[in-house]
Amino acid sequence: xxxxxxxxxxxxxxxxxxxxxxxxxxxxxxxxxxxxxxxxxxxxxxxxxxxxxxxxxxxxxxxxxxxxxxxxxxxxxxxxxxxxxxxxxxxxx
Numbered sequence: 001x002x003x004x005x006x007x008x009x010x011x012x013x014x015x016x017x018x019x020x021x022x023x024x025x026x027x028x029x030x031x032x033x034x035x036x037x038x039x040x041x042x043x044x045x046x047x048x049x050x051x052x053x054x055x056x057x058x059x060x061x062x063x064x065x066x067x068x069x070x071x072x073x074x075x076x077x078x079x080x081x082x083x084x085x086x087x088x089x090x091x092x093x
Contacts, residue, residue, distance in 0.1 A: 002025075002026055002027075002064075003023055003024070003025065003026070003054065003064070003065055003066060004023070004024055004025075004026045005021050005022070005023060005024075005047055005050045005051065005054075006021065006022050006023075006024050006031065007019060007020070007021045007046065007047050008020055008021075018037065018038050018039075019037075019038035019045055019046040019047065020035055020036065020037055020038070020046050021035075021036040021045075021046035021047050021049065021050040022034075022035055022036070022050075023050060023054075023065060025066050032065070032066065032070075032073070033065060033073050033077070034053075034073070034074070034077045036049040036050045036053070037049070041081075041084055042084075042085075042086075052080075053077065053080055056076075056080040056083070057076065062076060
């Protein structure tokens, strides 16, 4: 039970499939939070990006992401993404 990562693929107009990942609550079955995209940062898979984000929350003793408001989760996601090497900026929609 807890936060899990759901991975899927989206086929773009060019016919190229891109990995996407989202967080979901395995207790309620509800998805929440940012959409992680393959190659969003330095060629990293979407699944790895989601894992890195969850590790960031744990490392900083932040609350369970299911307990955060959407605004709080967005702020933590932006802080995490900006903390990645090379001063990355989120390409999230």
